[in-house]
Amino acid sequence: MSLFSNYTNPFEFNAGSSRFTNLNILVPVLAILTVITVVIAKMGVIGFVITLSFLMLISLVYAIFQNPKMGIILLIVLGFFVTGIARYIPAPWGLSIDGLLVLLYVALFFKGFANKIPWHKAKSSLTLLVSIWMGYIILQLGNPEAQSLEAWFYAMRGVALYQWLSIPLFFMLFNKQKDLNTFFVIWGILSILGTLKGFQQFQFGVDPFEQKWLDQGGAETHILFAKLRVFSFFSDAGQFGASQAQAGVVFGILALFKKGNIKLRAFFISVALFGFLGMLISGTRGAIAVPALGGIVFLILRKNLKILLLGAILGISVYVFFAHTNIGQNNAEIRRMRTAFDPNDASFQVRLANQKKLKGYLASRPFGGGVGATGNWGQRFTPHTFLANTATDSWYVMIWSDTGVIGLMYYLFMLFFILFTGACNVLFKIKDENLKIQITALTCGMAGIMMASYGNGVFGQMPTGILMYVSMVFMFNSPQIDARKRKASIQLH
Incomplete structure (x- = not known):
């Protein structure tokens, strides 16, 4: 073979401006x-x-x-800003999530001409679970109680579609240890930005665009007793508080056990502190459920008696502080959080009364009133109906009202199966200590969000939704990541 077989004569090659x-x-x-x-x-x-x-x-x-993984990163970033940007540039920005998900599948399709699409990586019980749920939501089109196709289209996206489309993509494109590390860095940076924006609202007030949003109806739920419930660039204060509380739990656990890399540990500590600060200034009492249940799950997963005792003492102290003392009562944020521990709170009693009414209405409707029958979509498309005019105040109550007791039972089964799988992988399958801590953090964060979703419609909204879908995939994919790391370690030695 000639030494010059790959040689190209520069005088025979058009480059730069000559191409024009x-x-x-x-x-x-x-x-x-x-x-x-x-x-x-x-x-x-x-x-x-x-x-x-x-x-x-x-x-x-x-x-x-060129690189579909960039679309995954953009999807995570977009999840944080997609609702807040509408206050500045009015447009149906929510549909950009749909467009990006479709674009990623189109990109994969064209990539498939040159490289085989790794569909096998998406083969998982998680994919099956969310596909069954999506199928049930599609069957809701035939629900005789449903009164609006438009309401179904808008509501089903957060309830099932985003989950169904994104999870297979994450399994195929975002499935390595490096991807998990990248996810934490992006999440941490965006969480800090969220608290900084929230603190600006808390300390200096809202800007003109946010004031307009409040004047157009947002004030009904975000100005209570002349006090602003901070919402940052999120959809509402409930979403902001719960999301920041989740960041506090997840990054607090990562910081607690991170060794070696001082800069990364300092970053995790910063995110955790900013997260809990965001939870506190949000004025959302339901957000306290995230560290409450997340902390309990963490104690169970660590299987460490010393940590269990310390955690129990801390948990009891927090409960006593809020439920049985008046310390800090002059502080509006502490005062509002304290109402979450009061079973006689007026707001809590209203919720129970609404749930009692819904129970009677849904007793003869096992498939619910149709997807989109409640909440904002119900008010927008079917404002004359009973469900549209009965506040659900809870993600699970909304699922129950829209899809019936059958839908709620399956949905809860799906969530607890995912949580149980993540916990089992931490307890019995993952050997790599760093990965075990990372999946522990994600599992505890998910448990906290599941708890907080009883008080607010947190789970299906952005950015919590997209953070949950990524977390779920890594919780299921962690044994494979662990096996690859052990194999690489053996080969090195």
């Missing part, structure tokens, strides 16, 4: 530049912004087609 002599390239480029010039000339600054946005969108689509 090719009419197949020159004509489209000139056409695009002409269109851009006309748009800017006709529309001025708005035209420039539209053109720049269009070029950025094209670049983004190209990048995702």
Whole structure:
């Protein structure tokens, strides 16, 4: 074989500006530049912004087609900002989640022409569970109680569609130890930004765009006794408080056991502190359920008597502080959190009364009133109905009202099966200590969110939804990650 078989004569190769002599390239480029010039000339600054946005969108689509994993990272980031940005630029930003998920599948399809799509990686009992749930939600189209197809379309996305579309993608594209580490870093940075934005609202008040949102109806739930319930750039204070509490639990556990890397441990500590600060200033009492149950699950998973005793003492102290003392009662945040421990609280009694009414209404409707029958979607599309005018105040009560007792039973089975699987993997299957701590943190975070979702519609909203879906996949995928790490370790030695 000749030594020069791979040699290319530079005088026979067109590079750089010489490529534009090719009419197949020159004509489209000139056409695009002409269109851009006309748009800017006709529309001025708005035209420039539209053109720049269009070029950025094209670049983004190209990048995702080249590396679909970038789309997963964008999905996580978008989950944090998609609801808040609508206060500044009114648009159906929620549909961008749908568009990105579809785009990722299209990118995978075209990648499949060159490389085999690893569909086998998505083969999991988790994929089966969420597919059955999605199937049940589709069958709800035939529910005789359902009165709006539009309500079903908008509501089913957070209830089932995002979960069903994203979980197989994560199994295929976001499934390595490096991906898990990246996930924690991105989550931590975004969580800190969330608390910083929330603290700005808490300390200095809202900006004009947020004030407009409050004036248009947000104040009904976010201005209580002349005190702002902080919502940051999240959909509402409930979502903000629960999400930040979850970050506090997850990163608190990571910080507690992180060894060696001082900078990373300092980062985890910072995220945990910012998370708990965000929970406190949110004014959302239900958020305290996240560290409460998350802490209990952590004590169980560690199987350490010393830690169990310390945790029990801490838990009892917190309960006594809120339920049986008046310490800090002058502080509005502590005062509001304290009401979560009062069984005679007026708000809690109203919730129980609403649930009693729903129980009577749903007794003869085992499949519920139809997806989208309650909450904002019910008020928007079927405002004349009983369910639309009865507050659910809870993610699970909403699932029960929309899909009936059958839907609620399966949904709870699905969540507890996922939680149990994560716990079993931590207790019996994962040997790598660092990975065990990471999956412990995710499992405890999920348990806390499950508890908080009884008080607020937390689980299916962003960013909690997307964080949960990523967490679920790593909880299920952790034994495979552990096996790969052990195999790599054996090969090194």
